[in-house]
Amino acid sequence: MKLYNPPSPLETKVISKRFGVENSWRLDTYLATGGFEAFKKVMEWTPDQIIDEVKASSLRGRGGAGFPTGLKWSFVPKNVEGPKYIVVNADESEPGTCKDRLLMEHDPYQMIEGILIAAKAVGATKGWVYIRGEYRYLIDHFDSVLKEAYQRGYLGKNIAGTGFDFDLYSQTGAGAYECGEESALLESLEGKRGVPRIRPPFPAVSGAFQAPTVLNNVETFSTVPEIIRGGGKWYADLGTPKNGGTRMVCLAGHVNKPGVYEVPLGMNMMYFINEIGGGMWKGKKMKATIPGGSSCPILRADECDIPMDYDSMAKAGTMLGSGGMMVMDEDTDMVKIALRIMRFYKHESCGWCIPCREGTTWLQKMLSRIVDGNGAMRDVDMVGELAKSMLGRTFCPLGDAAAMPTISIVEKFRPEFEAYVARNPFASSELVQVG
Amino acid sequence: MTFSPELEARFADLLTHYPPGRQRGALIPMLMYAQDEVGAVTPDLMAELAKRLDISVLQVDEVVGYYSMLHKKPQGKYHIQICTNVACMLRGGAELYEHACKKLGVGHKQTQASGKFSLEEVECIGACSWAPAIQVNYDFHHEVTVSQLDQVLEGLQ
Amino acid sequence: MANMVKLTINDTAVEAPAGTLLIDAAKLAGIEIPAFCYYEGMSLQAACRMCLVEIEKAPKLMAACVVPVGEGMVVRTESPAVVKARKTTLEFLLTNHPLDCPVCDKGGECELQDMVFKYGAGESRFTEVKQHVPEKQWSPVVFYDGPRCILCYRCVRVCNEGMGVGALGIVNRGVAAEIAPSHGDHLECDECGLCIDICPVGALTSGAYRYKTRPWEMEHVGTVCTHCSNGCKTTLGVRNNEIVRGNNRDRSGLNGEFLCVKGRYAFDFNHHPERLQAPLMRINGKLEEVSWARALQAVVEKFKAGGKAGVVGSTRISNEEAFLLQKFARTALKTNNIDHHRSGDVVTLLDSLSGKTATLGNVDDCYNSKAVLIVGADISQQQPFLANQIRANYRHHKAGIYVATSGAVREDKIAKGSVRTTDSEWLAGVESMREKLKGESELLVLFGDSVKGEGVRKLVAFGESLGIPVKYICLVDYANSRGAMDMGLLPDLGPGYHAVEGAPGMTLPQMMAATDLDLLWIVGANPLARHTLASSNAFVVVQDLFLTETAQRADVVLPAASAYEKNGTVTNVTGQVQRLKRGVETVGAKTDLAIIGLIARGMGVNLGKVDADAVFAEIQKTVRGYNVSLPVIVTGGAAQTMPVNGRVASTVLPELIQSSRDTLFTTGTLTRYSKILNEVMEAPGGLYR
Structure with missing residues (x-):
């Protein structure tokens, strides 16, 4: 299995350390490099000990929302009858994000071990890895890994002689961004349309097949074995306070060395782009960066000199999201970026609620019209206004995901929109040319 | 409706993955794997899966229409999917797509009369750091240039 | 008593049981929180976002349809932020919804129209091309116009959760999402029409009603469905003496808004071209139209002449008519030969x-x-x-x-x-x-x-x-099957199941089989559809809506009014008395009550005052269990009769009891006169036929 980008010496390799090792995805390689040590260790622990260790690591969900993982696990009720499940969100669909692929390709056992530790912590007996349908090669790869794991006794009954039982399956998606939302994913797992559920109840209480469920991202589970091995505190200290550890950042766009890199939380973003990413391509200047996937508000170049951690990003009015960083040079047409983002959300809106279904459609049509040269000044105001009308009012975060980048792009790059409108000979604030 | 022994074996295994009485969970995997074999989600296929999972055809239809990878009409032998989402767009995805349109003589979600190629402009396929990316059926091609696209297309028979 | 929770809604102190949804708690306090997708008794959707309200300390507006009341919660349902959110949600909705209310079938009773009137913007800022798909017909009675659909999923839920049929689903995704019928391009279902009724907009419309009238041009007459025995209230929409719609949207009856295909559509028998509109008399072997005076004269003469008489009553006539019929038989014709078709023991x-x-x-x-x-x-x-x-x-x-x-x-x-x-x-x-x-x-x-x-x-x-x-x-079959028994249309039991004076009379099959019957009076029944009449000399008088098999054998046929054309009461399968209210009339037909009264007057028999209210007063006084509350009935409610508690001296012959085992789409003889029921039956498929 080949690496898609050369590693950088400036990375802090905790969960990507086996990337590039020969046959890194094989059990023997994993066992030879400390694999399943953490699992064997926690077999002696109480569930609370595991959860406390994860809490101590200050690990936060790597899927996008950044919810503290240990806290999430602690919500699973104890002493209830019936099965409990683990679900892995490998529906990696947030534009800009391509890290979970690598983790599953190069080090699948690391994730499996993390799943087993979570299962031990909450008392789960079965789990599914929900992988987006486009990653068929990865599903086939992972299925072969599962087969090996079962054959070698690292899944199924009496895992590695510990007496612990756990079944794990792959589950293919079929093309729906919305299924990356945890409750929509659970609906899809049950063979239904990927429409989110009303919460509460949260998955920890009523998740897969209405049983208590721990649902985390691939990267989150992949991090757990190293936390157990090195200790929560060790992991936390890799990052900044409340923002423990490292994370995989997918660098894309107009940089010299795009790629997926593992860096400690809190690394300066400009340092990351310049030193690890090789700086801007073709000697261009940076115009803007979307720091964590297309649903994150955009940052102007002058706003990018900040640490990459959850809290600093929030302070800058954006998010670390799913780690999909897209860097744009000075020639980038921001109006077209806004349109492309809105086209995506319109395509992926499940249609369940009114503001998202109608809002994304309207905005896409309006932005298309502006790009086609038929915009009016009033439209520029309305783009931001309509996006704000979706914000916080939709059934699930998809509406927010569509609204946030749009609002920020219009606010920060308004002259570009106005320039498009100025090209329309019929445009005035009173007269609207219908496209 | 009959399927290959391999697919039947896969179905049989799939059905063991879910809690008792919740076999409907297998619907989406079954649709995906069966579509690969049948070529499309045909009315017969929908009826067959509905029967096997004890749900209505309408319930199957609801699911089929929701997921963008499930298609009721057959695609070309080679389904060319070109991502034009932001990361790919920044590195020439849109130009690749336009080139493919001209080269193949078909547009979005269209199939050549010969049935050899079909084309689709797709949303992010998770190859952002190696953009622009395309998929031919399930195979990824990364950092594709226009001339590489030509090579890929010409190499397909 | 459940734990009560105290909260404040719009500065009003409200108390509601723990677990109550905010939208319901507000309703208790007389505060309306608008919603499309929320529907009492059905699963929650939180999809329309109309019910967003401001809750203090919540980071954003919350959907009142899924948030339960909390102690000390402070809620505002009309704050500027809430009103603005509603306005924009409506603006979003109207982007793809046609703005052609003047020609929409729902205009005037459309929840979207009302909502826009109250909260909507005065200006339409949407200048893009609308998403459009053509209207579809799914069944003889169900049409779906996708662009009007706001995707509130009420129809899907009422069909699945309410009816247990599950004939409606949601297909496609995003803005292309729409409602779809069970069988690709058509519906195979109960055709109950609840989906149409519950649709807040003009997306689902009724094949029987659409484009016939504007809603405000109708009068609404709440009466009891004349078909099965359940006693559903059906509110007839009447325009120009024609019933154009049946529904129960005001939930005024025991059925709430439930109606089946018969209650909703099968009123159309009433206007069937074959309705009898003049009395018929057998002249030279052929039935010919005659005047009421001549027909009644002939009946009176034969009744006065006496002889061995038999009387067959109906399971669809009112209690008053049944009561008066048996009273007439037992006092004027002095016979206990009275019966009706019994469908349950x-x-x-x-x-x-x-x-x-x-x-x-x-x-x-x-x-x-x-x-x-x-x-x-x-x-x-x-x-x-x-x-x-x-x-x-x-x-x-x-x-x-x-x-x-x-x-x-x-x-x-x-x-x-x-x-x-x-x-x-x-x-x-x-x-x-x-x-x-x-x-x-x-x-x-x-x-x-x-x-x-x-x-x-x-x-x-x-x-x-x-x-x-x-x-x-x-269980019994028809609208007044129960009342027919309660009123004593039985050879051995009088009203209230009292044993009759004298010997029990002949049963219905016995009357049919008797070769020496001189007189047979059949009111609203069609026994010759399944029996043959043995007595060739019997003078047969039939009161009915149509020229049934029985009427064709009659010597005199008197055109009767339907249940939708009379006042009175009927008793449903579980003994609840409800009022029939006249909605329309058919020229030439008379109610069975009036006909019985006219015959009595012709014979010089005093039956007391012959009007529905007076006869009901007598029933209240004399029939066991019927001393029910008049105000309940008069105001359109259902009054429970007290069960007869005591031995009932009757030897029931099991062969007398036979249900017609109608389906959802049949209703005895009336089936053939309902165009809608026939169309629905001929439509493809049939879930439970």
Whole structure:
């Protein structure tokens, strides 16, 4: 299995350390490099000990929302009858994000071990890895890994002689961004349309097949074995306070060395782009960066000199999201970026609620019209206004995901929109040319 | 409706993955794997899966229409999917797509009369750091240039 | 009493039981929170976002349809932020919704129209091209216009959760999402039309009603459906003396807004071109139109002449008419030869339950009983409203449902116990569920016509032996099947199940078989559809709406008014009395009450004052159990009759009891005069036919 980008010496390799090792995805390689040590260790622990260790690591969900993982696990009720499940969100669909692929390709056992530790912590007996349908090669790869794991006794009954039982399956998606939302994913797992559920109840209480469920991202589970091995505190200290550890950042766009890199939380973003990413391509200047996937508000170049951690990003009015960083040079047409983002959300809106279904459609049509040269000044105001009308009012975060980048792009790059409108000979604030 | 022994074996295994009485969970995997074999989600296929999972055809239809990878009409032998989402767009995805349109003589979600190629402009396929990316059926091609696209297309028979 | 939670809504202190949804709590306080997708009694969607409200300390606006009340919660439902959110949500909705209210069938009673009127913007800022798909016809009675659909999913839920049919779903994604019917391009379902009724906009429209009128041009007459025995209120929309619509959107009856295909559409028999509009008399062997005076004169003469007379009453005429008919027969014709077509053995049930209290079930029990056992009846076909109540009971209260029937029934899906039996061996089937039934805390038993005579006693003995409280409902066929028995249209029992004076008269089959019958008077029944009349010399008088098989044999046919053309009362399957209210009239036809009165007057017989109110007053005074509250009935409510508690001296011959086992789409003889029912039956498929 080949690496898609050369590693950088400036990375802090905790969960990507086996990337590039020969046959890194094989059990023997994993066992030879400390694999399943953490699992064997926690077999002696109480569930609370595991959860406390994860809490101590200050690990936060790597899927996008950044919810503290240990806290999430602690919500699973104890002493209830019936099965409990683990679900892995490998529906990696947030534009800009391509890290979970690598983790599953190069080090699948690391994730499996993390799943087993979570299962031990909450008392789960079965789990599914929900992988987006486009990653068929990865599903086939992972299925072969599962087969090996079962054959070698690292899944199924009496895992590695510990007496612990756990079944794990792959589950293919079929093309729906919305299924990356945890409750929509659970609906899809049950063979239904990927429409989110009303919460509460949260998955920890009523998740897969209405049983208590721990649902985390691939990267989150992949991090757990190293936390157990090195200790929560060790992991936390890799990052900044409340923002423990490292994370995989997918660098894309107009940089010299795009790629997926593992860096400690809190690394300066400009340092990351310049030193690890090789700086801007073709000697261009940076115009803007979307720091964590297309649903994150955009940052102007002058706003990018900040640490990459959850809290600093929030302070800058954006998010670390799913780690999909897209860097744009000075020639980038921001109006077209806004349109492309809105086209995506319109395509992926499940249609369940009114503001998202109608809002994304309207905005896409309006932005298309502006790009086609038929915009009016009033439209520029309305783009931001309509996006704000979706914000916080939709059934699930998809509406927010569509609204946030749009609002920020219009606010920060308004002259570009106005320039498009100025090209329309019929445009005035009173007269609207219908496209 | 009959399927290959391999697919039947896969179905049989799939059905063991879910809690008792919740076999409907297998619907989406079954649709995906069966579509690969049948070529499309045909009315017969929908009826067959509905029967096997004890749900209505309408319930199957609801699911089929929701997921963008499930298609009721057959695609070309080679389904060319070109991502034009932001990361790919920044590195020439849109130009690749336009080139493919001209080269193949078909547009979005269209199939050549010969049935050899079909084309689709797709949303992010998770190859952002190696953009622009395309998929031919399930195979990824990364950092594709226009001339590489030509090579890929010409190499397909 | 549940824990009460104190909160503040719009500066008003509100108290509501813990767990109450904010939207309901506000309603209790008289504050309306608008919503499209929220619908009482059905699963929550939180999809339309119209009910967003401001809750102090919440980071954003919250959907009042999914947030339960909390102690000390401070809620604002009309704050500037809330009003703005509503306005923009409506603006979003209207982007793809056609703005052609003046020609939309729903105009005038559209919830979207009302909402936009109240909260909407005055200006339309949307200048893009609308998403459009053509309108589709899914069945003879259901049309779907996608662009009007706001995707509130009410129709999907009422069909799936309410009806248990699941004929509607959601296909496609995003802005292309739309509602789809069960069979690709068409519906195969109950055709109950609840989806149309519940649709807040003009997306689902009725093939029977659409574009016939504007809603404000109709008068709305609440009366009782004349088809099955469940006694649903149907509100007739009347324009220019024509019924153009049936629904019960105001939920004014015991059925709430439930109606089946018959209650909603099968009023059309009323305007069938073959309705009799003048009396007919046999002249030279042929039935010819004559004047009312001449026809009545002929009847009076024959009635005065006397001889051996037989009287057959109806299961669709009013209580007043049935009462007056038996009174006339017993006093003026001095005969107990009076009967009607019996479809359930109520008589034996009453006798078996003699001395016990609270053993007769009613409509509410179907919804509230902890467990329900159905014996020998496909209730989703034959008793649609009771079936609906039972489904709701299962949905809302997790009631235990048990079924012993000869074929597969819809209730199987929700049943804890379900066995297949035959009409003769149902008891073994019931016995096989004994242990499970014993585990229930109470039971309601509904039984069809295969349980009769001794069978009823065996069933009651079985119920007794379970050691839990058991109630019973004896299922019968038509709108006043129960009233016909209560009013004494029986040869051995008078009104209130009192034994008759003198010897019992002939039963219906006996009358048909008697070769020496001189006079046969048939009011609203069609016995010759299944019997042959042995007496060739009998003078036959028939009162009916149509020239039925029986009317064709008549010597005099008197055109009768339908149930939708008269005032009076009827009694449903569980003994609830409700008022019939005249909605329209057919020129030339008279009510059976008026006809009986005219014949009596011609004969010089004093039956007292012949109008519906006066006869009902007499029924209240003289018929056991009917001393019910007049205000309840007059105001359109359903008054429960008191069960007759005492021995009922009757030897019921089981062969007399036979249900017509109608389907959802048949209604005895009336079926053939309902164009809608026939169209629906001829449409492709049929889920449960």
